[in-house]
Amino acid sequence: MRVTWITKDDARAVVEYGTTSGKYPFSQTGTTATYSGKIHDVVVGSLKPSTTYYYRCSSDRSREFSFRTPPSSLPFEFVIVGDLGQTGWTKKTLQHVAAADYDMLLLPGDLSYADTFQPLWDSYGRLVEPLASARPWMVTEGNHEIEKIPLLEPQSFKAYNARWRMPYDAGASPSGSNLYYSFEVAGGAVHVIMLGSYTDYEAGTAQYQWLQGDLARIDRARTSFVVALVHAPWYNSNEAHRGEGDEMRDAMEALLYGARVDAVFAGHVHAYERFKRVYRGMEDPCGPVHVTIGDGGNREGLAEEFVDPQPKASVFREASFGHGRLQVVNATHALWTWHRNDDDQPVVADQAWIASLAANPACRVNHRQLTLEKIKEHQRRAKRKQGH
Numbered sequence: 111m112r113v114t115w116i117t118k119d120d121a122r123a124v125v126e127y128g129t130t131s132g133k134y135p136f137s138q139t140g141t142t143a144t145y146s147g148k149i150h151d152v153v154v155g156s157l158k159p160s161t162t163y164y165y166r167c168s169s170d171r172s173r174e175f176s177f178r179t180p181p182s183s184l185p186f187e188f189v190i191v192g193d194l195g196q197t198g199w200t201k202k203t204l205q206h207v208a209a210a211d212y213d214m215l216l217l218p219g220d221l222s223y224a225d226t227f228q229p230l231w232d233s234y235g236r237l238v239e240p241l242a243s244a245r246p247w248m249v250t251e252g253n254h255e256i257e258k259i260p261l262l263e264p265q266s267f268k269a270y271n272a273r274w275r276m277p278y279d280a281g282a283s284p285s286g287s288n289l290y291y292s293f294e295v296a297g298g299a300v301h302v303i304m305l306g307s308y309t310d311y312e313a314g315t316a317q318y319q320w321l322q323g324d325l326a327r328i329d330r331a332r333t334s335f336v337v338a339l340v341h342a343p344w345y346n347s348n349e350a351h352r353g354e355g356d357e358m359r360d361a362m363e364a365l366l367y368g369a370r371v372d373a374v375f376a377g378h379v380h381a382y383e384r385f386k387r388v389y390r391g392m393e394d395p396c397g398p399v400h401v402t403i404g405d406g407g408n409r410e411g412l413a414e415e416f417v418d419p420q421p422k423a424s425v426f427r428e429a430s431f432g433h434g435r436l437q438v439v440n441a442t443h444a445l446w447t448w449h450r451n452d453d454d455q456p457v458v459a460d461q462a463w464i465a466s467l468a469a470n471p472a473c474r475v476n477h478r479q480l481t482l483e484k485i486k487e488h489q490r491r492a493k494r495k496q497g498h
């Protein structure tokens with residue numbers, strides 16, 4: 111588990127921890143980076159699964175935190191919510207999330223909406239601390255994390271990369287970039303891919319090649335579910351941000367389809383929308399379910415206008431704040447639910463069972479077929495190039 115915290119003054123990058131409150135028999139030392147305060151970064155472990163650890167940072171006696179490590183087998187529960195921000199709506203979303211007994215939070219981009227005003231990154235950290243100190247928060251970047259300022263700040267993602275360091279250099283297929291990475295949970299039963307909508311994704315780029323290798327390494331006999339997160343949705347029938355994810359979809363959709371990725375979760379559009387299984391714009395029983403869950407509660411408000419009529423592949427859409435939960439129940443089934451902030455906790459506004467594509471014989475990957483498809487795609491591209 112990686113613990114990251116910020117102090118105003120110099121302090122040791124040390125985390126002391128143990129399984130009993132107030133007792134810290136173990137300790138681990140990490141590194142400190144200076145950027146808008148001192149950012150301390152310590153990886154603790156090894157740890158037991160499904161265990162609550164109590165810990166303190168920089169030997170600060172006044173504050174004890176605790177986290178629960180994820181289970182090493184199924185069932186496994188994710189909370190997924192994008193475009194969180196730090197408004198009254200955000201607070202309400204976090205209250206609802208806090209009431210869930212989840213194992214890990216996934217965030218498909220747009221965290222603090224600091225938009226280059228650095229103190230807002232600090233206030234965001236304070237806002238999410240009660241939850242982010244207690245469970246792993248796995249995030250990928252949105253457009254609000256870019257923070258490039260003409261003439262003043264040429265480097266993109268400077269604050270994001272410094273403050274929200276993800277395990278991109280760990281695991282079986284390190285990506286080398288904090289902007290995209292993957293990891294496995296529940297003893298390898300679920301493979302999670304965090305993609306970067308705001309870094310190069312075309313064929314031949316570093317992200318594309320890494321994704322290709324990452325997908326190739328997945329053993330679907332062992333990994334029941336593969337899910338991916340992006341910021342800008344690849345399927346979207348909201349008037350907001352229409353078409354913004356199309357380029358990335360055209361570049362990478364075939365890779366995810368070939369690996370039988372089960373679901374793709376996006377943010378960016380401040381509303382909720384769930385699609386059927388789709389591929390290349392059409393319903394396809396072996397394509398991923400696409401969900402937009404960008405309704406965390408940011409200051410820009412809701413995206414209320416949807417395209418009329420509702421496309422056939424769009425099953426449910428609504429502009430309300432809320433969060434989603436993905437309960438991977440067993441090797442064949444996962445239950446996706448959307449929880450509206452306006453409702454009492456037990457109410458589920460939308461739900462769908464997602465069956466593992468690895469367990470569907472009709473979607474078994476035919477490698478010969480895929481190779482032929484790849485050759486055809488290559489020929490089509492070459493022809494298009496000639497045409498230009």
Ligand SMILES: [Fe+2]
Pocket residue numbers: 193220252253254341377378379
């Ligand atoms: Fe966004």
